[in-house]
Amino acid sequence: MSKRDRKRAEIVGKLATHFLEAGLGDTGVRRLAEVADTSDRMLLYYFDTKDEILAAVLGEIGGGFTDVLDAVFGTEPLRPADAVTRIWAMVRDEATAGQLRLWLDLSSRASRGDPFFGAIVEQMAEGWIVWLSGMLDEPDAEKRPLAELIMSAIDGQVVLFPTDLTKGDAAVAKLQDLLRDL
Amino acid sequence: MSKRDRKRAEIVGKLATHFLEAGLGDTGVRRLAEVADTSDRMLLYYFDTKDEILAAVLGEIGGGFTDVLDAVFGTEPLRPADAVTRIWAMVRDEATAGQLRLWLDLSSRASRGDPFFGAIVEQMAEGWIVWLSGMLDEPDAEKRPLAELIMSAIDGQVVLFPTDLTKGDAAVAKLQDLLRDL
DNA sequence: TAAAAAATGTAGCATGTGCTACATATCAAG
DNA sequence: CTTGATATGTAGCACATGCTACATTTTTTA
Incomplete structure (x- = not known):
């Protein structure tokens, strides 16, 4: 090197x-x-x-992120409601908060039309979704939409309650209710 | 004056x-x-x-926000899945896209700790939630968590797919599936 | 050891930012 | 009509931005 x-x-x-x-x-x-x-x-x-x-820095962050995920979670299949439990706990943890803040930053810049940040966000979002859908213990056809729903609901808490994530607990619990009947 | x-x-x-x-x-x-x-x-x-x-402009926007919502929608009760249909259509509409982009901007600034933007986001989020939960045709105890879940799932699409909201269709459809069994 | 290449410091350019000094114009009150 | 306040244009300051030209030091190679 x-x-x-x-x-x-x-x-x-x-x-x-x-x-x-x-x-x-x-x-x-x-x-x-x-x-x-x-x-x-x-x-x-x-x-x-x-x-x-x-680009290099954000690429590094995006790339290293699924490693973090794999380390925090195992790779054994999870029922959707359990996946939500785990991800939400992780997002609620202060150590992960910076990543979420960073994610919001990137998305907001992307949504203003900046193609540079647009590409980065697309890449990171795809990474999350592929990773999560791979872990879900569900029929193949259902995996991806479910993963997208779970990810978006979690990310939505960050948008809705940026200053106090605990306020997202109720919505997340509701999502778990709905998923338990699957 | x-x-x-x-x-x-x-x-x-x-x-x-x-x-x-x-x-x-x-x-x-x-x-x-x-x-x-x-x-x-x-x-x-x-x-x-x-x-x-x-400050003056964002204050104005935050204050008048629920008026905008009432003007766009009626006030008749809706089943949750139908509420999702309507809101998603509204969000997907280009005319509303700017508001979502604005919200993302404000949220990302709020999450960096700026108390001014934090207050505005809180006000807007509460406005959306109260407005939506008031429209839901569900038992009282369920209204607010459901409204929060729906709002967060929708907002999450904006974070996840800031450059192409059509990618959120699958997740939103999945949410409607889950809500239809209520 | 001499020459070539890589690494680093100093200074600055061009453009964009929030804001201001100063000169005028417009208008209301006496 | 005069005078003082209100309103507006012109020009520019001081500083921050991404980036670069040029000189110099350090390292590598022959």
């Missing part, structure tokens, strides 16, 4: 950690440089453009 | 309309001035600061 590649990986790692903790926030190159313990000059030496930096 | 107050109201009105149609987007003073048919010089003559402008 060339020095360039190592440096890029190091920078991406530091920025990914920071974004997960602090949300997307200020993405100015001078600020990114601070976070990565280098100078803006060097950032733009190792990367061609600011967008390339963000 | 002084001329100053009238001018302020006029500006706030134009900006609110624009934000509801186009999302928060570019909030630079020069752009806001264009939208409000005036100059940046005049915007900052009638308002002390850019933040004061945004």
